Amino acid sequence: MAGHELISAQLDILGARLPAQAVDELADGLRESYEHHLSRHRDPEAAARAAIAEFGDAETVTAAFVHASPWRRLALKLLITGPIMAAVWATALLSGQAWAWPVPLPFKILYGLALVGVVGLLATAVMARHAYRRMRRAVTGAALALILLDLLMVTAVLTVSPGSLWPIAVAVPASLLRVLSVARTLPAAMAA
DSSP, X not given: XXXXXXXXXXXXXXXXXXXXXXXXXXXXXXXXXXXXXXXXHOOHHHHHHHHHHHHOOHHHHHHHHHHXXXXXXXXXXXXXXXXXXXXXXXXXXXXXXXXXXXOOHHHHHHHHHHHHHHHHHHHHHHHOSSOHHHHHHHHXXXXXXXXXXXXXXXXXXXXXXXXXXXXXXXXHHHHHHHXXXXXXXXXXXXXX
């Protein structure tokens, strides 16, 4: 690809971790850097090592790409706003005496487990350093699940809530705003 097996090995690693378009751009840059260093050193091994040192090895490049990705930013945004949403909904559910609502206990437990799973996926994505594709899948799944969980909670509250309490009047629009925000952010992140 780029003229030397060291560079090809780096690109193979990056190809397994990053989007093809990013790897193609990196391959072009590495090729140019390799040719530049080859013209200076006349030693293919030294030129390959210099080109890799200039760009960074596969671990460094992947970590930088993951750190700057829109998926990580979305996961961070959801994790940072999560406690605020939890406080809003806790206030609404406690003031509305949600424990007395006609929702079967298994559904309540399943909802709670799903929410914990979403938080786990988002936290794992934020801590990822070298797994861009895995992080992208995790954040996409968590964001879609969060949209579903928000819509389920809004539907449940509007369906079984005994009355209109002000905390519910705050929680429902907050969830709907988060749904709209995530739904708007997902396509932009997928295009990046």
